[in-house]
Amino acid sequence: MNGQLTNDLHTFEDDHVWVSKNLDTLLEQYADQWIAVKNGQVVASDPDLSGLLSKLPDPAHTCVEFITREPLEMVL
């Protein structure tokens, strides 16, 4: 694995953790929207996932999460 890929994986991981830790703040601005996060910053948002993807140059390498107050219990 090259260094760039390792960095990409760590940044991607950090961005998901950042969303989780900043959920209350994100809810104030992005409730019920999809957001894209890069390096701890929201780079795009949209109520519709397809709409968000159309705004991203590289969705396959971007942290994307839905911001909502609705709890979701998962039994997978």
Place this chain on the structure above:
Amino acid sequence: MIIRGRFIGDAPYFAVHLRSAYFQGLVWLLADTGASRTTILDRDAKLLGIPAEALEPASLPIVGIGGSVRSFLIRDVETALASEGEDVVIRQDLWVVQHDLDQLPPEEVSRILRLPSVMGRDLLNRFNFTCDYQAGNVRLER
């Protein structure tokens, strides 16, 4: 060799990079010992831009994911994980599950798209998997 995961809430996750002949990208996988197969769900299939020609209809039924779903295989996918030591790259088939989103009400679509893809036992059992929520420690080791 240790691959460290992270807890989101109480759920253990690992970041992986997937690469096949048809697509590549990063996926945030929920470690799920209840899942026999590592499976890409709807949102990540969209994010990765997996083309239809990469999807081979699965011969085995998938039970456990609700609603009307279609299941597929993607052959020969390279899964890479960042470790503290040697590189970890595993090549294997992956499963893809797609719900029939066009037939569902918007609120249901939204919930389904929130579901994470899962790292199943086909990957987890290649490692010594530690999931200690009380200590904040989730890792794969070998």
